[in-house]
Amino acid sequence: MLKTETPSVRHAQLDQYADADLVGAFVDDQLQAVHAVRRAAPEISAAIAAAVPRLQAGGRLLYVGAGTSGRLGVLDSVELYPTFSWPHERAVALLAGGAGAMFQAVEGAEDNAEQGAEDIKAVTPGPHDVVFLLAASGGTPYVLGALAAARQAGALTIGIANNRDAPVAMRADIGITLDTGEEVISGSTRLKAGTSQKIALNTISSALMVRLHKVYGNLMVDLQATNAKLVQRAVRLTMHATGVDEATARATLEQCRYHVKTAIVALLNGQTPEQAEAVLAQAGGSVRAALASDRTN
Template identity: 75%
Template sequence: MLKTETPSSEHAQLDQYPVPDLVAAFVDDQFNAVQAVRAAAPRIAEAIEAAVPRIEAGGRLVYVGAGTSGRLGVLDSVELYPTFSWPPERAVALLAGGEGAMFKAVEGAEDDREQGARDLRSIGPGASDVVLLLAASGATPYVLGALHAAREAGALTIGIANNAGAPVVTGAHVGITLDTGTEVISGSTRLKAGTSQKIVLNTISSAIMVRLHKVYRNLMVDLKPTNAKLFARTVRLTVHATGADEAAARAALEACGFHVKVAIVALLKKVPVPQAESLLARAGGSVRGALNAEAPPASLS
């Protein structure tokens, strides 16, 4: 029996626990998710190192999963745009059962290996793409079908599972095993198995974005402000990064369409917005590189 399906020996009388003990059992078990991710850290780092050159070459992040794993992939994909201004077309999520399965379980969808392959092929995978394949069991047919199609297309495949020796791990270019063991409620992998997958996805996508210069120091300087909260955040980030007062930060942001990177360079280099944009372009989007570069001459026009 898979570890993720094996009943926990620690909580055999769970249904009789008083509420405080129920809370303790569920919360305390989550620490095992963190430990499982820590144990897999070398493989996670390997996956990031392999992914960055492909993404730099124009590739996409493609997430594939069913049920909880698939929904976690969707979640990671949609949050990259507001957080890092990552183009939505370069963060694609494939969920067994289609979009409707995000809100309601589609029975049997995860068992269709051929549909997984068809869905992956339908997005036109290429050698620069990075395909993250998630399955707690590690043997979900839909995910294995997509894995086969991704490898066939030459894409980088990263398999993430919660059972050792799982096919999605052994069949991928980089396999990540998150050995979370038994669940408090046996077989309910939306618990710590799901938590461990969320941590890994956060880590992989965030680390890639750091390597793509979308973070300066530890500040998210390439966010896309799409609401009042995020507009206010751009001001706070610019103030924090530059030491400018709020009025100066807001003026710089307004001049560059609230692009935090540009505002930071303009304020710290004391150059107009077009020169700041030019510096950033020459530095490949790196704020540090732009700040260390010599400012280009101002346009005479």
């Protein structure tokens, strides 16, 4: 029996716990998700190293999963644009059962390997694309079908599972096993198995964005200021990075169409927004390199 399906001997009387003990059991068990991701750090690092050159060459991030795993893939994909200005078309999530399965379970969809293969083929993966195959059990047919098709197309495949020796991890180019063990509620992989996948995806996609110069220091300088909260965040980030007052930061951001990267370079290099944009382009989008380039010229 898969460890994710094995009843926990620690909580055999869960339904009789007092409220405080019930909360403690769930919260304490989540800590195992962190430990599982930490143990998989070498494989996660290898995935990041393999993915960066492909994305630099124009590749996409493709996510494939079913149920909770698939929904976590969707979540990771949709958050990349507002956080890092990562283009929508370069973060594509495929969920067994289609988009409607994000809100209502589509029973049996995960058992269709052929549909998984067809769905991934429909987005025409190529050698520069990076495909995340997510399955807590590690043997979901829909995901395995997509994995086979993605490998045949030459894409980099990264399999993420919560059981050792799982097919999705063994057959992928890079396998990441998040060994979270038995769940507090037997078989409910929306618990710590899901938490570990969320942590792993956060770690991988965020690290990729750092490597792709979406971050300066630890500041998210490539965000999309699409609402009042994010406009104010852009102002604060610009102030923090440059030391200017709020009025100067806001005025410069307005001239730079609220692109924080451009505003930082313009302020610190003493350049116009157009000059700052050009220097950033020459530096491959790296704020640090754009600033260093100005000092050497």
